[in-house]
Amino acid sequence: MASAVQTVCGQAYGAKKYAAMGIICQRAIVLHIGASVILTFLYWYSDTVLQAIGQSASIAEQGQVFARGLIPQLYAFAISCPMQRFLQAQNIVNPLAYISVGVFLLHILLSWLAVDVLGYGLLGASLTLSLSWWILTILNGLYIVLSPSCKETWTGLSTKALKGIWPYFKITAASAVMLCLEIWYNQGLVLISGLLPNAAIALDSISICMNYWNWDINFVLGFSAAASVRVSNELGAGHPKLTKFSVIVVNATSIFISTVFTAIVIICRSLLIKAFSTDAEVIQAGSSLIPLLAISIFLNGIQPILSGVAIGSGWQHIVAYVNLTTYYIIGLPIGCVLGFKIGLGVEGIWWGMVVGVLLQTITLIILTARTNWDLEVINPQ
Structure with a gap:
């Protein structure tokens, strides 16, 4: 879904319609959160889904444990992916890379603590993924709000994001x-x-x-x-x-x-x-x-x-x-x-x-x- 942000924000940036980019990003986040709500039910009842496609009961049960721990990650994706594409459309990639490397190193430490030290197993591994993605999302959001690089493309939250939802939904x-x-x-x-x-x-x-x-x-x-x-x-x-x-x-x-x-x-x-x-x-x-x-x-x-x-x-x-x-x-x-x-x-x-x-x-x-x-x-x- 987030690739639509690359299309529309990228062309808006090329056309120097900078103010429209923040609106497009917000519009995408609204749609992505809606999709995440639907996917939440799939993740929560993944045991039934996995067994329906032929997986054994033991594997399906463990898969459901892992999937439920990833539910918070869904909402981090919903916010982070449009923001990443929003920044990429402006050719802002180095900050994304630095933030990602930092969070990745932190994630390794958190995973080791959750799985090996505390012994939380699959649930610990999935919850750590969710936490790491939320940290990444928050850092990306702070960069967009605070960085001078985005002062023309991010002008704050706006109700304009709720207008024109249907045409954007199609792409x-x-x-x-x-x-x-x-x-x-x-x-x-x-x-x-x-x-x-x-x-x-x-x-x-x-x-x-x-x-x-x-x-x-x-x-x-x-x-x-x-x-x-x-x-x-x-x-x-x-x-x-x-x-x-x-x-x-x-x-x-x-x-x-x-x-x-x-x-x-x-x-x-x-x-x-x-x-x-x-x-x-x-x-x-x-x-x-x-x-x-x-x-x-x-x-x-x-x-x-x-x-x-x-x-x-x-x-x-x-x-x-x-x-x-x-x-x-x-x-x-x-x-x-x-x-x-x-x-x-x-x-x-x-x-x-x-x-x-x-x-x-x-x-x-x-x-x-x-x-x-x-x-x-x-x-x-």
Whole structure:
């Protein structure tokens, strides 16, 4: 949902409509808090939900304990995420980084105290996460209110945030659908792998590889955010040529870095699996997934960047349809057929993901390449 703030605030900043940015941020927070109220019920009754999707009663029970401890975090997200996008849209990133590093170090200490010293287990771990996110939220809020950097874009609380909710809700909903379809697809692969024969080996191997994939995607998401901010700023400022140039530069940089990461994965291969497991079967199964992991990491150098371009341009509704088609209508069935019917197991499931991401990437490349940026400047979101 917060990616809508990147679109609207980014374009408003480019157009020098600074006062509107604070209103947009507040409007987003109102909608996010409403969504958090709904999600609270899902978290509170997560035991029932987890059992309904096939998890054992013991796992579902522990999952519910952890989820309930994360409920305060939902509301921290609701406030913090719009504020972060509000600051990013103004190219204020260093303070966010410093605050995040500080809270991260504090979080490590608090987690150690809650879990190891006080012995509060899963509930302690989740409540610590919630506390850390609230500290991060408060610090970000204080920076916005007190920093001279935001004196033009933050003019205080206003009832104007309650006006124009519906038009903004539509782009927010499209943003949520776009990103949720993508995130759920990747996370769902792990759940589906648990239904395979010899599920323990399958889950161990895919979890290790997905862990490396997550490290890479978190790195690349920084480029995605940069692409989103730069594109939205230039569109708002009415600079079509600079917008196009920004798209080319950020994609070229990301592809180069992802190529290096891909080479590292291929060269290290089994060492990456051995770093997490000494079981011979897990090492063998994980090593067989390394080529697919390498392909996925290379695609990470293109797909998230183009998604960032889409967010900056306000194309979330289009990409939502693309994600639904390529991931769920094409990629997921292919993965299930290869994994369960053909007997390729976890490799087949991952191949389905690769096919889905590849098709999505090709579609986004075509969409971006055919874009008339002069028209985008005339009709920004």
